[in-house]
Amino acid sequence: xxxxxxxxxxxxxxxxxxxxxxxxxxxxxxxxxxxxxxxxxxxxxxxxxxxxxxxxxxxxxxxxxxxxxxxxxxxxxxxxxxxxxxxxxxxxxxxxxxxxxxxxxxxxxxxxxxx
Amino acid sequence: xxxxxxxxxxxxxxxxxxxxxxxxxxxxxxxxxxxxxxxxxxxxxxxxxxxxxxxxxxxxxxxxxxxxxxxxxxxxxxxxxxxxxxxxxxxxxxxxxxxxxxxxxxxxxxxxxx
Numbered sequence: 461x462x463x464x465x466x467x468x469x470x471x472x473x474x475x476x477x478x479x480x481x482x483x484x485x486x487x488x489x490x491x492x493x494x495x496x497x498x499x500x501x502x503x504x505x506x507x508x509x510x511x512x513x514x515x516x517x518x519x520x521x522x523x524x525x526x527x528x529x530x531x532x533x534x535x536x537x538x539x540x541x542x543x544x545x546x547x548x549x550x551x552x553x554x555x556x557x558x559x560x561x562x563x564x565x566x567x568x569x570x571x572x573x574x575x
Numbered sequence: 576x577x578x579x580x581x582x583x584x585x586x587x588x589x590x591x592x593x594x595x596x597x598x599x600x601x602x603x604x605x606x607x608x609x610x611x612x613x614x615x616x617x618x619x620x621x622x623x624x625x626x627x628x629x630x631x632x633x634x635x636x637x638x639x640x641x642x643x644x645x646x647x648x649x650x651x652x653x654x655x656x657x658x659x660x661x662x663x664x665x666x667x668x669x670x671x672x673x674x675x676x677x678x679x680x681x682x683x684x685x686x687x688x689x
Contacts, residue, residue: 566612
């Protein structure tokens with residue numbers, strides 16, 4: 461157990477809809493990163509939040525957005541869902557604004573299916 | 576380019592055999608970090624090891640060992656006397672010193688048969 465939780469576990473949406481995924485970080489961890497993991501592939505970095513501000517972004521369009529709250533929870537929002545958005549979405553928390561050399565603690569993920 | 580290659584898509588061995596998972600990386604950064612994570616069927620990624628680019632010492636932790644060779648840009652992972660519980664997908668990842676991302680390989684699915 462990493463102390464990182466995500467909800468919901470599974471989600472089914474249709475193309476064009478919007479979705480919000482939630483993550484609760486380990487207590488005291490002020491950095492959260494979100495990843496998209498398509499079936500059979502490694503995770504792809506979406507973005508990172510540090511102290512409630514976006515701290516870096518991977519190659520994802522603006523319809524992927526996020527929020528981080530003072531209580532160590534965070535959200536990933538995806539607008540105008542596309543079929544290719546179907547994936548496992550992972551959040552990871554870490555202590556300090558990481559140049560990723562700090563260990564990241566991963567949640568169990570949310571499996572999103574877009575029909 | 577920053578890249579991690581895990582050429583072995585799937586490996587299947589019988590319990591108690593030793594198995595090595597290969598990882599080759601590319602980066603122009605002189606400072607970087609390398610990681611191995613395990614992903615069991617439950618989906619949660621489990622941290623195994625972190626190594627920085629200035630520390631080429633090999634590391635052993637129980638049945639796990641890691642061989643870091645900068646000359647060949649490789650960071651291989653060996654499980655000795657494998658057990659069924661080792662069955663999982665294993666990912667190698669690179670953190671370039673110049674940014675905050677983790678760059679992941681495609682993973683190697685390890686199947687340990689009883």
